[in-house]
Amino acid sequence: MDAIIARNLQKTFGPITAVDDVSIAIPEGGIFGFLGPNGAGKTTTIRMITGVLTPDAGSVRILGTDVQEDPLTAKLKMGVIPENGTVYSDLTAEQNILLTAKFFGMDTADRRKRAHEILGQLGLLERRNDLVRTFSKGMRQRISIACAIVHSPPVLVLDEPTTGLDVYSRRLVIDTVRQMNRGGSTILLTTHNIEEANALCTTISIINRGKIVATGSPEKLKKTFDTSRYVEISFDQPVGPALFFAPFITRAEPWGDKWRVYTDDPDRAVKHLARVAERDHLAIVSIATSNPTLEEAFVQLTTGA
Template structure:
């Protein structure tokens, strides 16, 4: 069996609000699978259903072959969970937090101590193991949370916004750790609203908006699927007036915008458009100063698919009871 997560018509309603709307997807074992979407898209709600703390209104899912409703205990044994709220005990030391977690999982004493030591070393916290977590930075707390989630030798790790609120360096440390753990066989389901994070970490990404999945693919395929977003940027030597309307007449160029001394030309056929721009400059006696092709970013894909700028959707309702 190579499927780690299989969601079928998974749905969550809160009153009239459909927070997660009949979503279907599969995550393969060994993948880092990203759920990318703006605030309120339904990422945490999906995660909470998959980890068994929120009951689906409709639909079903299996995690590691176990049904999340009927076999949630079996499924949970294989899960490491890092939710969007930090669950470290600040009055305890890093060591005590890990040992306490080990006890919760019923791990025998010697094993939990060796596991705690191993994880503290891996997460760069061993030197600080006897310090109270109260004095830890956000990044250190987040690392400790992930270490705690791995105490039970999980085979699938759920991470809800692992780097939100962290600086660049702490985020990088966490991403690299996750990638290292993944290379050793851990399957990872990660939610993020950070395009760059999804781009850097994930083997495949589902773009979720308004509770619906808009697209699922590798970051590169998502980018190349948006062919019409391919852009050529050109500038010419000297001032030649506004060339926008003339550039628009070039074959294979679908649109032109002027940005300062540069023109951005949209095209669905970069090689042909490049050659045509070259021909245009010769014919007009213009000298090309700079010529670049710009690939779409995951952010471009996101905006194209959802029709919205990331991060601007206000929450629809106040949080209530589950």
């Protein structure tokens, strides 16, 4: 069964179409990433999926429960980390977690045990009795995550969980997400960090101006953009563009002290470049081929570059 199904979601704010016919299906156990520039519609989509915002059109099911028809049941199945965390500043770290656990109906013994476990996991045990008001941004974010996972939800939804975090906090958050996933939770997250999406997600959707422009595994999305491959080469003396004329070379442009030669067949391009260098008595100082990156796919899809 799919853990999250969103069908044809639509949301406008006045003249702005924030989300335009967005559909996603995330199988149980998957880690799905929403990637898109600022204002693309990620948070609006997440808010509709988690039942915070009513869509103008479309529907959402969380493990078979319709979010609009039965919001309480749907919400009990989810752990949510919203874009702007909702931790209580005037409670301590531990009180925040215990309160959330109580809200989700866990009994007292379970609450204490689980709070202790999570505080340890997120490196906050020593600060458990401090007011959250005195916490740094990264520590607040970790409390936000602690509250979202306290009831071991089968579905975990995170809106930019690692933005603004240092390497240590980021790793803790990612490890926690991975651990929840290994324990069986389905994950939906948004991120600006392409490498993070690449490393973490089984499927990614790239969203731009409210619309999904591509969906696939990180590797599949990269392959779609194979044509953006290039060879970077430099010679011991200046050369002109004429050197790079060949049917399998799309274009060549100066790139610092090198030339960047775009091609859909790097193997042929390298052999060709070696031949013309030999012919024209040029020494090759450096040569390297690039593989398409997810970042290139992202930039092409969201800027039309």
